[in-house]
Amino acid sequence: SSREMQITLMVIEGHRVPDISERLSLSPKTVNSYRYRIFDKLGINNDVGLTKLAIKYRIIDAEAVA
Secondary structure, eight states: OHHHHHHHHHHHTTOOHHHHHHHHTOOHHHHHHHHHHHHHHHTOOSHHHHHHHHHHTTSSOGGGOO
């Protein structure tokens, strides 16, 4: 979904759950629910795995997160 992509990009950029929840006017629990749903869909376990996939599929530039 577009919200999942929005949260994915914010996580990859290094934003913390409380910051994401405040910026998107969502509860931290809702943000975490999105994160874990994304992890489940992609077969990963954490933010590092999410970032690696984003680099692999060129959603972001590897140098952008360095």
